[in-house]
Amino acid sequence: MDYSALKASVSAYLGMKEADSATDSLIDECIADVTEAARFRCLYRIFTEPPGFLLSGEYPKLLEATRGVVLTVSTLGAEVDRLIRYLSASDMARSVVADAAASALLETYADDYESGIAEGLSDRFCPGYGGTDVRDVIHILKAVGADRIGVFMLPSGLMVPQKSMAGLRVIRGGVRRTCGRCVLLERCSYRKEGVRCYDRKRK
Amino acid sequence: MLRQEKKVIVMDGGFGSELERRGLGLGVPADLNVTHAEEIKDIHRSYAAADIITANSFGINRIKYDGAYDVKTVALAAIENARAAGKPVFFDVGPTGAMMQPSGTLSFDEAYGAYAEIAELTGGLVDGYIAETFSDLYELKACVLALKEHTDKPVFATMTFDASGRTLTGSTPRIAAMTLEGLGVDALGVNCSLGPRELEGVVRELLTYSGVPVIVQPNRGLPVLRRGRTCYDLDVESFVGGMRRFVEMGAGIIGGCCGTTPEFINRLAAEFGGRETAPREVVRETAVCSGSRLVVIDGVKICGERLNPTGKKKLKEALAAGDYDYLAREAVRQAEAGADLLDLNVGVPMTDEAASMKRAVLKVQEYVDLPLQIDSSSAEAIERGVRCCNGVPLINSVNGEDEVMDRVFPIAKKYGAVVLGLTMDGGGVPKTAEERRRIAERIIARAEAYGIPRHRVMIDTLVLTASAEQALVKETVEALRQVRALGVKTALGVSNVSFGLPARGLLNKTFLTMAMTCGLNMPIMNPLDGEMVAAVDAYNVLAGLDEGSAKYIEKYRDAVGTVTYAAPARPAAAEGGDGTLYGCVRRGLKNDARALTLKELETREPLDVVENVLVRALTDVGADYESGKLFLPQLISSAEAAKEAFAALSEKLPRGGSDKGTVVLATVRGDVHDIGKNIVKVVAESYGYRVIDLGKDTPEETVVEAVKKFAPMAVGLSALMTTTVPSMERTVKALRAAGCTTPVFVGGAVLTADIAKEIGADFYTSDALGFVKALDNLRLKS
Numbered sequence: 001m002d003y004s005a006l007k008a009s010v011s012a013y014l015g016m017k018e019a020d021s022a023t024d025s026l027i028d029e030c031i032a033d034v035t036e037a038a039r040f041r042c043l044y045r046i047f048t049e050p051p052g053f054l055l056s057g058e059y060p061k062l063l064e065a066t067r068g069v070v071l072t073v074s075t076l077g078a079e080v081d082r083l084i085r086y087l088s089a090s091d092m093a094r095s096v097v098a099d100a101a102a103s104a105l106l107e108t109y110a111d112d113y114e115s116g117i118a119e120g121l122s123d124r125f126c127p128g129y130g131g132t133d134v135r136d137v138i139h140i141l142k143a144v145g146a147d148r149i150g151v152f153m154l155p156s157g158l159m160v161p162q163k164s165m166a167g168l169r170v171i172r173g174g175v176r177r178t179c180g181r182c183v184l185l186e187r188c189s190y191r192k193e194g195v196r197c198y199d200r201k202r203k
Numbered sequence: 204m205l206r207q208e209k210k211v212i213v214m215d216g217g218f219g220s221e222l223e224r225r226g227l228g229l230g231v232p233a234d235l236n237v238t239h240a241e242e243i244k245d246i247h248r249s250y251a252a253a254d255i256i257t258a259n260s261f262g263i264n265r266i267k268y269d270g271a272y273d274v275k276t277v278a279l280a281a282i283e284n285a286r287a288a289g290k291p292v293f294f295d296v297g298p299t300g301a302m303m304q305p306s307g308t309l310s311f312d313e314a315y316g317a318y319a320e321i322a323e324l325t326g327g328l329v330d331g332y333i334a335e336t337f338s339d340l341y342e343l344k345a346c347v348l349a350l351k352e353h354t355d356k357p358v359f360a361t362m363t364f365d366a367s368g369r370t371l372t373g374s375t376p377r378i379a380a381m382t383l384e385g386l387g388v389d390a391l392g393v394n395c396s397l398g399p400r401e402l403e404g405v406v407r408e409l410l411t412y413s414g415v416p417v418i419v420q421p422n423r424g425l426p427v428l429r430r431g432r433t434c435y436d437l438d439v440e441s442f443v444g445g446m447r448r449f450v451e452m453g454a455g456i457i458g459g460c461c462g463t464t465p466e467f468i469n470r471l472a473a474e475f476g477g478r479e480t481a482p483r484e485v486v487r488e489t490a491v492c493s494g495s496r497l498v499v500i501d502g503v504k505i506c507g508e509r510l511n512p513t514g515k516k517k518l519k520e521a522l523a524a525g526d527y528d529y530l531a532r533e534a535v536r537q538a539e540a541g542a543d544l545l546d547l548n549v550g551v552p553m554t555d556e557a558a559s560m561k562r563a564v565l566k567v568q569e570y571v572d573l574p575l576q577i578d579s580s581s582a583e584a585i586e587r588g589v590r591c592c593n594g595v596p597l598i599n600s601v602n603g604e605d606e607v608m609d610r611v612f613p614i615a616k617k618y619g620a621v622v623l624g625l626t627m628d629g630g631g632v633p634k635t636a637e638e639r640r641r642i643a644e645r646i647i648a649r650a651e652a653y654g655i656p657r658h659r660v661m662i663d664t665l666v667l668t669a670s671a672e673q674a675l676v677k678e679t680v681e682a683l684r685q686v687r688a689l690g691v692k693t694a695l696g697v698s699n700v701s702f703g704l705p706a707r708g709l710l711n712k713t714f715l716t717m718a719m720t721c722g723l724n725m726p727i728m729n730p731l732d733g734e735m736v737a738a739v740d741a742y743n744v745l746a747g748l749d750e751g752s753a754k755y756i757e758k759y760r761d762a763v764g765t766v767t768y769a770a771p772a773r774p775a776a777a778e779g780g781d782g783t784l785y786g787c788v789r790r791g792l793k794n795d796a797r798a799l800t801l802k803e804l805e806t807r808e809p810l811d812v813v814e815n816v817l818v819r820a821l822t823d824v825g826a827d828y829e830s831g832k833l834f835l836p837q838l839i840s841s842a843e844a845a846k847e848a849f850a851a852l853s854e855k856l857p858r859g860g861s862d863k864g865t866v867v868l869a870t871v872r873g874d875v876h877d878i879g880k881n882i883v884k885v886v887a888e889s890y891g892y893r894v895i896d897l898g899k900d901t902p903e904e905t906v907v908e909a910v911k912k913f914a915p916m917a918v919g920l921s922a923l924m925t926t927t928v929p930s931m932e933r934t935v936k937a938l939r940a941a942g943c944t945t946p947v948f949v950g951g952a953v954l955t956a957d958i959a960k961e962i963g964a965d966f967y968t969s970d971a972l973g974f975v976k977a978l979d980n981l982r983l984k985s
Binding site: 014019020022023039041081084086088089090091092096097099149150152154155156157160186 | 298300301302305306307308338365367371372373396495528531532534535536538539569570571572790791831833834835836837839840842843873874875876877878881882885923924925926927930952955969
């Protein structure tokens with residue numbers, strides 16, 4: 001795992017360009033605490049024929065010219081949620097940094113794990129992106145049997161534990177990230193600076 | 204303690220795999236009881252070699268079930284089908300498929316209600332229940348209680364553990380065994396997830412700590428993908444070999460889960476059915492646990508005493524105002540300071556103590572995973588607390604009086620709690636150690652008569668003040684020695700000893716050391732008192748409990764001073780302050796804030812400090828944040844430092860002097876993200892606003908009630924997702940319908956000024972500072 005990329009990701013989640021040394025140490029400590037509390041689990045399922053919910057709306061576009069789609073669910077587990085909650089009662093700054101560290105760590109672990117699934121996988125596309133309904137998450141959870149790793153969906157589409165992700169990656173071609181239909185298109189602080197949240201080097 | 208059950212019982216095997224083999228793998232399995240009754244009966248018949256048949260009823264409860272019928276229809280059909288095998292039938296009870304609070308939104312009572320419904324529908328029709336594949340001990344507790352309170356049939360309970368040896372919510376087999384046995388299940392164990400070989404560690408632990416028969420129902424090994432289908436990697440021989448091991452170790456009930464077939468069960472029945480179970484050594488220990496943390500009461504364990512309103516004005520006020528977040532913070536603080544478990548007492552006159560206790564337990568266990576000591580003189584409050592507690596708590600307390608024991612022991616028995624007995628009775632506190640020991644004997648005997656084993660009883664030999672009863676101090680200590688000889692562990696409320704004398708700290712830590720030497724296991728003390736904790740640390744070295752003095756050296760290597768040895772607090776991060784309160788807030792050094800505030804007050808008036816130091820610092824911090832010179836974590840640190848300063852000031856300020864106004868905040872129903880709201884809370888409080896925080900997943904009615912009760916100057920609603928914005932809209936509508944004209948602010952990543960207008964809110968603010976500025980404007984206008 002590339003630690004400085006992870007740290008850069010944490011800073012980005014905090015909306016920071018660079019940290020003063022106190023915050024920098026805080027980030028290191030929080031990454032360590034979250035890593036210790038985390039019990040990363042991931043489940044996936046490969047489909048050569050797309051499952052039902054991917055046949056309508058915005059999804060078919062993503063599946064054009066692909067050989068299959070992988071549905072994935074990953075989580076850091078409920079202990080991380082508890083850690084963030086615990087910190088919020090004693091040290092809010094630490095809680096906020098831990099929250100950002102957890103998001104960054106989840107993405108890193110998931111990317112590492114999922115890259116081993118198949119050759120030529122696209123970026124991860126999660127329901128809620130680009131005009132899709134976040135509640136489609138339930139189809140992914142059901143397809144992989146996510147209750148086996150303790151991931152559930154609330155009626156609002158939120159997953160619990162909070163540091164969980166459900167998404168799809170196509171095999172060969174397909175999903176490329178764009179700002180397209182992101183809800184923050186008009187107000188995005190990254191776009192204002194000419195970069196993208198998924199590509200912080202772009203200028 | 205040696206344990207041996209009668210004969211090995213064999214249960215049936217996997218059902219899902221049998222359904223798949225017959226091409227019935229799609230759809231809701233429970234519905235097949237109605238649509239394909241004959242095939243289901245066939246499967247049950249194929250398992251007739253088993254001693255107990257499990258009905259095809261996994262997933263039948265009103266929360267999980269989403270088939271075409273209703274719960275009653277499929278439940279009854281499932282039982283009828285299972286009877287076809289001509290063997291005793293157990294109803295298979297599974298999880299709700301929803302996540303319990305606080306991570307999720309399912310409450311203990313809701314889970315309980317769903318299982319109670321099942322019990323009522325089926326109690327007269329089955330021979331027993333098996334609750335299977337649970338990964339949340341709290342949910343399983345609700346299930347077991349519901350089953351036991353609505354039927355008189357045997358209840359088996361098994362959990363599923365992953366490769367790390369814990370359940371998904373962090374329970375170890377030892378914690379599961381302790382808790383389930385305490386709740387009175389007839390057998391407990393493990394099913395699913397893994398194969399026999401992978402489960403060896405889990406099974407060993409269960410067999411070591413369970414005083415009731417242990418159930419083992421593994422999967423047929425680990426899943427493998429063959430030609431796009433999921434299969435399991437073990438053949439019959441390997442599986443049976445693995446199970447043989449468990450039977451030899453003492454497992455009393457065996458079967459198979461996913462992937463096992465009638466062939467597997469036939470072999471198990473042939474080889475082990477009716478065999479005498481192997482004897483095993485079971486460890487009996489005095490221990491308490493939460494859902495994820497076990498504390499064995501041995502050596503010296505610190506029970507944090509701070510959550511007790513006696514003599515604590517702020518806590519009394521918080522309880523009276525319903526501010527349970529205050530309790531959560533105190534709990535966290537004690538946990539941070541190293542408490543092993545926490546005492547919880549909410550007895551305030553003129554309050555509904557039982558209701559308070561429930562809320563307090565739920566709140567505290569949201570934040571800390573330490574085991575709890577439910578402290579009350581009201582049996583009703585004790586029961587309420589023990590019932591909704593996850594794991595096995597301590598009950599504080601009983602004494603030698605018959606009517607007290609008769610009220611409290613049944614509660615301890617029912618919920619499996621450990622009970623603390625005080626060695627006094629109607630005659631008051633006995634003068635001699637002898638008499639106290641005799642009362643202890645009576646308490647232990649009476650507990651055993653109620654079916655509470657000795658290892659679940661602890662004794663407190665009572666601490667009186669040295670100033671009033673100097674001669675009795677040594678009786679307390681001698682009584683510890685005598686009571687330990689009875690084979691029970693001990694506790695004391697240590698700080699009582701110094702009441703009324705000067706240099707209390709010195710007396711407390713000396714007495715604590717005397718008591719530990721004579722067998723005190725659990726001091727009930729203030730874990731924030733560095734001196735007392737240091738005494739325990741030193742004792743652990745001298746008593747050989749801290750092997751190699753490793754912990755002691757780690758903690759005290761940099762300690763200074765010859766009189767006090769409290770360990771230095773976690774070293775603050777790099778940048779030091781400049782010795783001024785302004786600098787302290789600018790830099791966010793909250794640990795220095797209180798001392799610097801008091802220093803300022805030596806030369807300035809409180810309001811002067813507020814305006815010219817704190818507000819100035821916060822304004823400068825805000826400006827730096829907005830211009831991108833500093834960022835969110837630093838903003839929050841500054842806010843927290845300012846909060847500490849305000850807290851110190853409020854002790855000096857006239858009542859309400861610094862209170863700029865009250866604000867009610869909530870994350871709306873269906874949304875459990877509260878980081879944004881929490882940041883707003885911290886910043887608003889740092890600016891002098893009083894915040895009533897309703898938490899997350901807040902029903903509309905709760906917001907309306909709070910607005911009516913507190914008459915705030917503004918309401919702040921937060922939602923993270925587009926799907927919860929409708930909840931926000933409903934909340935605004937509910938407020939207006941109730942006649943509340945309080946300005947409503949909304950915020951959250953998906954909101955915009957337009958959406959705010961659409962849903963009827965008054966203002967949209969994009970971050971915490973924006974919110975505070977808007978509040979300040981509102982104040983100026985009014």
